[in-house]
Every structure is written in structure tokens, then in C-alpha cells.
Amino acid sequence: MKKLMAANWKMYKTGAEAVETVQAMAGLLNGQAPEGREIVIFVPFTALERACGAMEAIKGAACGAEDVYPAAEGAFTGEISPAMIRACGASWVLTGHSERRHVIGESDSFVGEKTAFALANGLRVMLCIGETLEEREAGLLRNVLERQLKLGLKNVPADTPAEALAIAYEPVWAIGTGKTATTDDIVETHAICRSLMREVLGDKADKTPLLYGGSVKPANAGSILALDNVDGVLVGGASLKADSFTQIINA
Ligand code: 13P
Numbered sequence: 001m002k003k004l005m006a007a008n009w010k011m012y013k014t015g016a017e018a019v020e021t022v023q024a025m026a027g028l029l030n031g032q033a034p035e036g037r038e039i040v041i042f043v044p045f046t047a048l049e050r051a052c053g054a055m056e057a058i059k060g061a062a063c064g065a066e067d068v069y070p071a072a073e074g075a076f077t078g079e080i081s082p083a084m085i086r087a088c089g090a091s092w093v094l095t096g097h098s099e100r101r102h103v104i105g106e107s108d109s110f111v112g113e114k115t116a117f118a119l120a121n122g123l124r125v126m127l128c129i130g131e132t133l134e135e136r137e138a139g140l141l142r143n144v145l146e147r148q149l150k151l152g153l154k155n156v157p158a159d160t161p162a163e164a165l166a167i168a169y170e171p172v173w174a175i176g177t178g179k180t181a182t183t184d185d186i187v188e189t190h191a192i193c194r195s196l197m198r199e200v201l202g203d204k205a206d207k208t209p210l211l212y213g214g215s216v217k218p219a220n221a222g223s224i225l226a227l228d229n230v231d232g233v234l235v236g237g238a239s240l241k242a243d244s245f246t247q248i249i250n251a
Helices: 015-028 045-055 082-087 098-104 108-120 133-137 141-152 183-207 218-225 242-249
Strands: 003-008 037-043 061-065 092-095 124-129 165-169 210-213 232-235
Touching: 003 165, 003 210, 003 242, 015 045, 015 242, 037 045, 037 092, 045 061, 092 108, 108 124, 108 141, 124 141, 133 141, 141 183, 165 183, 183 210, 183 218, 218 232, 218 242, 232 242
Parallel strands: 003 037, 003 232, 037 061, 061 092, 092 124, 124 165, 165 210, 210 232
Antiparallel strands: none
């Protein structure tokens, strides 16, 4: 399986800034993802169409939206549908990012509705899961991951190909804090995630990429990518600059 090198630009970058960053990356990468790597950048809605156009200059790279609403169209002010995302040229979407869960207040079952609807409507989905520090300290790690995975993948269409789905484990306490999980934490937690994925996805679980996210940077990306059950990384802050994300892609 290729390593999936994913960037989440969160609420950063206008269309023009997104194009500038993608063009700089295209130059640094000589127009293609390195051997054995696939690149995806999750971009704010307002920059999506322009960023997708610019991404055509990088072979093996794609764009995604950061969220989606689980309906084809309708009176849902402020929301966007899978078809709108695809019309921008994007093929991916994030669901269940911890900022959607903990800042905006999305429930596990709403995340599950989005995941199933996006998959059924032609998008590849990266479902994010992860525990807060309080949950980890209370010994609830496995329970939280199990609940988020089971409800997040509830109603996933049975004919979904393994490559249409990815899971990103992002411990909430490691996001934007500079505090990366230790390699032991990552190995232990990814093993739990993989066994839960097998319970929910059966045979497909081992072909579904499992990514780590949370304070990934050029200095730690290589050692994280070398760990068991780590099929890629999802990068926030360190993905905003072309040179630092390119170093991570090449790590
Ligand atoms: P940071 O890399 O800034 O910690 O963000 C991680 C993240 O939330 C990616 O989705």
C-alpha cells in the first residue's frame, strides 16, 4: 500500500494563497509524488476549486474538502454536498475531524451519516478519530475509539472499495500542541484501531489506510511512518508551507 501523505489546511489560505502553495510544492516535487507515496490536501471550501486546478501539476496528488453535509441538496444554509465537492475537482473529504467534534459539537452518529453519504456519492473519505486527554487518563481510550469507529462507519455501503476509505487516528491532545504521541503510544493505539477496523470492516480493514496525525513535522515524520500499522500521516500546521510539507512527503 502506498503511504498516504495528507495535509489539512483547516481555516487557512485564500484561493490565491492555496494556488501559490500548491505551485511551490509542484516545483519542489518536480511535478510528481515520490515513489510509493500518494498526496492529498484538504482545503477550505472557498479555495477548493482553484487548489484542485493547481494540483493537476502534481501527478499522484489530489484535493479534498474538509467537511460535507449528508444530503444531495436542500435548505441547509452554509453546508455543501458531495456533488458540489466533486464539481470543484476534489475526490476526497474529511469527516469527524476533532475540531468538528469538539469545537462545532458534531455527534458520532452525524459523523457516521456524513461518512456513509459521501462514500455513496462518489467521494473518498478520511474518517478522523481520537481521544481527549481526559478520556485517555480515565482509561477510556479503547471505548472512545470503538464508539467513534463503529458509529462513524455505520451504514457504510457494503460495496465500498477499501481504497475509498481511510482512517486517521489523531489524539486530540497532540493536535496543534507540539506534543506528538510517543512512538510506543502510536504503535499501541494503531494496533487497537486496526483490530477495531477488522471488527467493523472485515477483510477490507487491512487494505484501508490508517494514518497518524497530531504535531507531525519534518523532524518526526520519518520515524512515525516507519512504525507498524502506520500507512500515512495527516498534517496540520506543518503542511501550510510548501517546503515543510514537501520535506514530510519525502521523509
Ligand atoms: P497539527 O499537525 O497542527 O497538530 O494538526 C493535526 C491535525 O489536526 C490534522 O488534521
